[in-house]
Amino acid sequence: MRVLVVEDEPRMAELIVGIIDRAGFVADTVPGVADADHALEFLPYDAAVLDLGLADGDGLTLLARLRARRSGLPVLVLTARDTLDDRVAGLDAGADDYLIKPFAGAELVARLKALLRRPGHSLGVMLEAGTLTFDTIGREARAGGTALPLARQELAILEHLLRRFGRVVPKALLEEKLYGDGGELESNAIPVHVHHLRKKLFDAGAGCTIHTVRGVGYFLTDGITE
Missing domain, CATH: 1.10.10.10 (Winged helix-like DNA-binding domain superfamily/Winged helix DNA-binding domain)
Structure with missing residues (x-):
């Protein structure tokens, strides 16, 4: 399975990719909204891990565009925005799950697998x-x-x-x-x-x-x- 990591902080991106790779997935990383749009248009990703505070825009904008295109791509928001209003806004915009930084690697992998086990997704039966x-x-x-x-x-x-x-x-x-x-x-x-x-x-x-x-x-x- 291939996962797109949208994260503009290089060390954090490297950490997330390492966790996902060790779990047996293939992970690509892009730093912003424009690069993510391009990657999602041309490669068949099974899921995305999305930061919200990106250098070239808000991750919620990318998420809204995905859902407007009726994309069913599972999206896990991974962000430092930790208020209840932030979580509600992310889920209302179309996120499938919402995880707050700092996070445990095991939880990130478990949540990704849970999304991919849903009917129609990459680990579904x-x-x-x-x-x-x-x-x-x-x-x-x-x-x-x-x-x-x-x-x-x-x-x-x-x-x-x-x-x-x-x-x-x-x-x-x-x-x-x-x-x-x-x-x-x-x-x-x-x-x-x-x-x-x-x-x-x-x-x-x-x-x-x-x-x-x-x-x-x-x-x-x-x-x-x-």
Whole structure:
């Protein structure tokens, strides 16, 4: 899982990234609102840790923009703003959780994992969209209660799309996750799997659609389009 840390104090950013890395996640750090906007536009993050007092603006502004775009990215606010009014403002702006500095590393990791275990997020067991449900343990997808006959590669692609619902999953990321670095990979392998998966979802009335962003990747939304 990949986490974006938005923190403008270098030592604090280094501390947070170290804690997250040791917990087994991959962490990137940016110092401000503009850089965070750019990173979130181009990379499929699973969660963000957001400071509020940033050099180029207020983290609440970034959070409000995310929610206005209907982004479901889990956001943990990590800040020195410790009054009740501050916490309420952060949660009202769309934060999923609010942790005050100074903090314990173990608590930060526990709260991140709790966010990622929510349905539809990166550590969730049961994923849902439309009438579709995906059991990540039993490796079974159902539409309206009926099991879908999906190949292994189609199941893997569907899981990645569900875990990043509404966000673009780069084609290169799917290639890496499905095939790793070994052997030759035909350039149309992922598009072919996506084509078959899209048709099966449509035929089953799954109530969700895979969209293609040409030259970039794919994303899943509720609703049906041919």
